[in-house]
Amino acid sequence: MDFKKEAIKVLKKALPKQKDYFIEIPKDSKLGDVSSTIAFVLAKKKKKNPADIASEIVKKLKIEGTCFSGVTSAGPYINFYFDRDAISNKIINELLKNKLIKKEKPKRVLVEFFHPNTHKGVHIGHTRNAVIGEAISRILEEAGINVIRATYGGDIGPHVAKCLWGYMNLGLKPEGDKGEWLGAVYALASKKINNEFLKKQVEKINKRLYERDVSLMPIWERTREWSINHIKKVLKLLNIKMNAFLWESHVEKDGLKIARQLLKKGVLKESDGAIIADLTKHNLGILVVVSKEGLPLYPAKDLGLVKLEFNKFKVTKIIHVVGVEQQFYFKQLFKIFELAGWKEWAKNSIHVAYELVDLKSGKMSSRTGEVVLFTDLYEKMLDLAKIEMQKRNPEVSIKTREKIAHKITISAIKYGMLSQSLSKKILFDYRDWLSFEGDTGLYIQYSYVRARKILQKIKSPMRQKIIIERPVEYELIKKMNEFQSVFKEAYEKLDPSVIAHYAYRLAFLFNKFYEECPVIGSEYEGSRLKIIKAYLNVMGKVLHLLGLKPMKRI
């Protein structure tokens, strides 16, 4: 139900010639459900007092037969009021049909996200990326799009060479999760490799990797597998199901070939023995594609990747969820697509940029080991959730408690990563994250569980009509009515934080409703039951879009 359109219909009859009716939704329902500031504009033209104009307009407005029950002028503002019961019935009935979103024509889109490298740890920066990517995937799916989830990681190159150097020379023994342990080896090796002699050794290993030196392959394959297992473990904990794992080692050869072809075609050129893209004409500087050693750099690999992604997966669009620090790089890359004559690929490659997760001490660095690993955060939060569960619900079996604690933890991590705007850095602090109070994932889940519990306990049939007894009921219904426009905004911007912010406002109003409006045994039981059902529909959808599993109990 679009409130603004309803108000425009009424205004149009009295003022047919206007292009814009300056409609807005007042923050405070006391000031109306919809309002117009058109009097300001007309006052200026006619050189009259806006308040007088507003009251003149109001006299001309006819609301009989519309969904409005009143319209008044408050100074220069024209405020429309609904018949709360009637409009609430209309909204709730719409929401109960559960067709909340209009589906688009089916299309195939590839969302590329997460991007952990092998031979390095999976840290909370990767986690933000993964959670954003998954939420974007779900938003697209909700709109009717067929989504391919893919992750693309570096399993070859200097960082792998360093790690392998450490593995072969530092005499360390694998312990615990071997993939995670490799991350530590990488950090230690980075510290040790501090002179030209050792750097040369690492360079040699790197070269042998690209040459697929048979003496190095078993060790590379084995360690790579450890990392991939760890990466899959993290994805499982986050409940993310990837359709494709793409690795640099799969695309680097083809990428190199393409780079050489583009060199021949004159799209790329040679400089100091390297192959570069000279984009200075386009104000995009210079990008080195192949090193003077003849090794494919990141851009070359991306050339191979884009071909694989568009051709193999038959998608019309690729969304790259990658940190904002690579924004300039993606502009360069997409420009190369254009210059190479791949117009469709250039047009349909999108970079969704988000800010990084930093520590209070500064940037995270796998190289120095200055990172918060995903598993560290997860385990600390899980322990806390378990302790709280034990305090609150000691009667519940340990097994059930553990399951619930896991869900609480994942909800908190995901919501925490999503509720901040994409353009804002997350300054990670354990004190903030080790709390399940206030604006957290648990708050959202808690409101949902409360709604569910009431529903379970009610046996009486649903009353046919909504009766608004308390203002909060009306506020909650209006908030639920916003879902479609909120979804549309998130979809158009490819920004899940829009949904997360909405989730909090919605849960906030529900908790208030819960506090103020007894349901079971109340004379409004039937009406409120319907509100709760609608809430479960809307919040259920919202939780899903955020990648959260709706909880049955806490």
Add this chain to the structure above:
RNA sequence: GGGCCCGUGGCGUAGUCUGGAUAGCGCGACUGGCUUCUAACCAGUAGGUCGGGGGUUCGAAUCCCUCCGGGCCCGCCA
């Protein structure tokens, strides 16, 4: 030198695209509310030059200009 982003109470953050009626919210502090649908909740109090200055406008946190502070990117990492 070129480009991008951020700056809102002690801390964190929404609102900025699309200007509108007293700038929302969380944490922290203080106060009150569980024999009542689970209080990881709710209500209330204190706390704000919306980084500074100029401009546009009937009206600016929001648009434009400028300055300040912080972060990121720009030839052989990814």
